[in-house]
Amino acid sequence: MTDDRVLPRAVLWDMDGTLLDTEPLWGRAMEEFARGIGAEMTPELRNATMGNSSVDALTKVYEAARVPESGRDFEADEDAMVARVLELFATDLRWRPGALSALDLVAGAEIPMVLVTNTVREVTDVMLETLGRDRFVATVCGDEVAAGKPEPHIYRRAAELVGFCASECLAFEDSPVGAAATHAAGVPAIVIPSAIPVPPKPTYTYRETLEGLTLDDLAAVFAAR
Template identity: 85%
Template sequence: MDGTLLDTEPLWGRAMEEFAVKVGTRMTPELRDSTMGNSSVDALTKVYDAALVPESGRDFDADEAWMVERVLAMFATDLRWRPGALAALDLVSAAEIPMVLVTNTIREVTDVMLDTLGRERFVASVCGDEVEAGKPEPHIYRRAAEIVGFAPGECLAFEDSPVGAAATHAAGVPAIVIPSAVPVPPKPTYSYRESLEGLTLDDLSAVFRGK
């Protein structure tokens, strides 16, 4: 969702920069890159670590609520599609291929963004706070495959971040990777595109033909 379908990464970046200042550190480019695509807990933990916040001072619930409030305020006025994303969703939907929205974003935020994406496009959605551990662990993609009743290797994922792509690889799901802000190191299960613009059904089937 974030960075693949919707151009939300710059907005999350602004919220993360504000949070870093809030806890007494600076959001360096390296720190921001390391949090890209993370679950809320993982992203907050990395900023806490950078700010040397002791365990006793880490209020995950309150700080996650603060982040949610900030990003939803920004989403209300500046939520944009990634290039080709809307056409890609229409393509897959018209082919009657079941789609599951898989995101590390928590359910509270995802439900708001589904109003823009069109929740009717998806047979289900799985969020990072609904599995044992979010990306880069494989649980979220394995759950999505289970929902549609296919083996992971028979599914196809779209990802933009190293963390998200790593989750597909760990789950055994082939992926089309469209890097949005951070380069994604190659894996044998990844295919690469510069954007979703011009995507065809043949592009999807080519992944399973090994091309």
């Protein structure tokens, strides 16, 4: 029997909130940082920083605390944030529901996978010990492109690394910032909101969880287009 399904040429995975349940831990670290510089981590501020690159997230907290530009030490504060996040990950790092089976499904179909994350390389390399470094043909981090999500650079770079057009790839994302990056890059996405709603775009397909994901679900994204 001929399989007429059109599957993605590559699958591009977001990490935080999509594969690993790290958003609560990032939230805790961000709250501690905000409190330390005199800002209140309101739900609105936390939502605004979710899925951001380190520079973007720190900038929003600096602005909330009214820290003048001359008093913003991005390098030192990012180093401190990374150290704190790694402490938290060492004791409470968990998979998102269905994520491990979803990775196995795509690997079993021999579709190359790329990890595409706004998280800095130093943290990503630690996370890959849990995710399985060998699962991915490449990884792209937020500190390795001109600008992280929601800009399109990180997804364009991922497609370039696997040698396919962005429109032939499929992304998985959980946040408004990450999903916006896929749309800007022309990558269709399956969106599984983890903490806050993701406004609709014509290139998004929504799921509540990765549990029960099938190859037919991946093919349906391209059939619908």
